[in-house]
Amino acid sequence: MNFTLKIWRQSNRNAKGRFVSYAVSDIDPDASFLEMLDILNEQLVLKGEDPVYFDHDCREGICGACSLFINGRPHGRGEGTTTCQLYMRKFKDGETITVEPFRAKAFPVIKDLTVDRSAFDQIIQAGGYVSCHTGGVPDGNAILVSKRDADLAMDAASCIGCGACVAACKNASAMLFVAAKVSQLALLPQGKLEAEKRAHAMVAKMDELGFGNCTNTYACQAVCPKHISVSNIARLNRLHIKAGFKGTGKES
């Protein structure tokens, strides 16, 4: 298959970026999108040009590193898949494909298609955990967890922290990301004690870092490679309101 690629090139955080067109040919339909970029990059290297820089690692849809905005959609056309699980057979032969980085105020471009998502780490650091220390914990079966809650917690915990939700949102909100972690831990007895405080702290950090607010367009859910549901946002909102009323968010 042959394609024309319009790729965002930007040499560093402060440089001005632009689209550059590249042609790739004889691509196997079963090659992944990233393997197609590998082929392009090998050609660029041999021509003495700077290859395209993009984040990627596990290439099996779980590490959350890959983060391309393809033809106007995070992770391209696949439903419930990451960029690395997108195969060229999903495109039309001869198609022009536009490739951009995930764009959000809180995700500055580092180079080309790579953005800085350390804001997500900072949100987790604000409280996205159970504050237990290593050792001295009860037996794993000492506190029972209903299968339903365990399953719902697992669904929320599937988040891979890729940031597609932010890239798809017109407000660049991180609500789905925050809600997934808050829900996972609030659904489990181990995380319930700190649930309201956690919701308050993580939302405050999200606001501070320049993510926008949620206006319920559900674009985040539509592009999430792990099908995280917006019902988690409702759960987050309930906890956040409670924290506000009870003042639990302010506990240190």
Add this chain to the structure above:
Amino acid sequence: MDEIKQSKVPSGNIAEKWTSYKDTQRLINPANKRKLDIIVVGTGLAGASAAATLGEQGYNVKVFCIQDSPRRAHSIAAQGGINAAKNYQNDGDSIRRLFEDTVKGGDYRAREANVYRLAEISNNIIDQCVAQGVPFARDYAGMLANRSFGGAQVSRTFYAKGQTGQQLLLGAYGALSKEIHNGTVKLFTRREMLNLVLVDGRARGIIVRNLETGDIERYSAHAVVLATGGYGNVFFLSTNAMASNGSAAWRCYKKGAFFANPCFTQIHPTCIPVHGDYQSKLTLMSESLRNDGRIWVPKNMSDVEKIRKGELRPADIPEADRDYYLERRYPSFGNLVPRDVASRAAKERCDAGFGVNASGLAVYLDFSEAIERLGENVVKARYGNLFDMYQEIANENPYETPMMIYPAVHYTMGGLWVDYELQTTIPGLFALGEANFSDHGANRLGASALMQGLADGYFILPYTLQNYLSDLIREPAVSIEETCFAEAEKQVRDEIARLHAVGGNETVDSFHRRLGKIMWEKVGMSREKEGLQQAISQIASLRDEFWHQVKVPALTIGCNAELEKALRVADFLELGELIARDALQREESCGGHFRVEHQTADGEALRDDEHFRFVSAYEYKGAIAPEMYKEALDFEFVELKQRNYK
């Protein structure tokens, strides 16, 4: 050849060794812990759990990862589960049994005392992860669920769908984030360790390359903990992530840390087969699938030919004409034999011509019987995400037609030699998780890597490191302006300059692919003397070619992916040779190491306990061949047997 005698295993009964170690190790008071700096390299299960726990204990921790976030370390991709000897299923499990299964699964090439400690700690790990909010699978009574894995006859594997590694890593990442918030741990992302700094023979710092700015940076500490994973990517195609590499460990080896059992590499039996030259990695299908999936190839060559031509579908082949070769050869373990056994059996069938895809390198993993027995919904609940992943990649629906699978490189049991305290031969340098060699012998059982990573990080290193550091409480921090830092940095800068200076016309990936081909064909699933000798000389000449022909764009500042890869491949070109050398000297078959010359009449691995019951540990000697030392493996508490899964 000398012997290593200082493995520091405590004396006494095996069940009391760890307790007695903990009772007698030296302690450090909290005020002194605050004065001690520790570097942890890597944020997978071992690194993140170690950094978090050391932070909780009050040390100043600096933690480094190669990715943009610690949550992306490759532990995230582990699918199936984590073992523990809880015996929640009341099926006869115990610490003793987990210990014995692991020693036997490793084909009696692991250090007994380490393995017992691992089994002992396994139960604490489950408790810890539950307390962190890891959403393990549960039954309707609300209790933790288990499943079976290869090499065991009990159900001791805890899991979170097919994403157990992800959930355990996110638990450790949460603990790490908590300590970053508390200010005890400082996080450095997009950093790759390129050198170790020694002061008076002790590990006191590291040199890293900042992958965003291209800067070479220096960091100092009282001890360095390496949790940088394995070296499976020496084979180019593997189930490892793209950035997984052996460089940090390799560079420590070149500074004097012994490298142990390099030839013990694991080929995982159930991966999606290779489909093209452009392919960048192989995808694993969890071993848990072998709980319900049945592996087979057609009995008749005529059926194989029709399948390859597309004239016959697997479902059209009647039961009587299918060869469920694992069930046939190993009736008592069936499809749940250990990985090395299952991989070799697949290779044997495909070498005999029965492979079911166009390249002849695939066998079926069939769920039709399970779907009939349990219903599609139950199968979906157990393996749904794995089935989806398969469908995305292979473009076939595994609910309707069997999966096609083939073995692929997955894990490396070998690694830096460590003693009972997880300390390498360099004082102050510790190695955890896949980066060390200690617990899995010649073959790792499924669901044991997660167990080992977390055991090392949460529960072992925090004790043993304290024992080491108690001598250093009066030792001030070393300044990064010292000569030893400048020298170590210069080594790195010189190497980068050398790479840029080559100015050849072949890409790094092209060299990596060529190395991988040599490794897979001659140092892969089956090895023989002549092939290994050829591999050693071919790797040497490929290395020479690399340093004359490689093209690395010379961007002096900022991100440079080609330079990142070139530095790793340069190390793989040396490490590959050591793997082949080790495989050549080990004139026996054991676990993942199969020497064609050493097999039983029915094709099973033939171990030689009389001559090879040892760990091989290599010392770097510069331009001349490395020196091999032996650590004898004494089995006081298990009886050595020929492994039998029949």
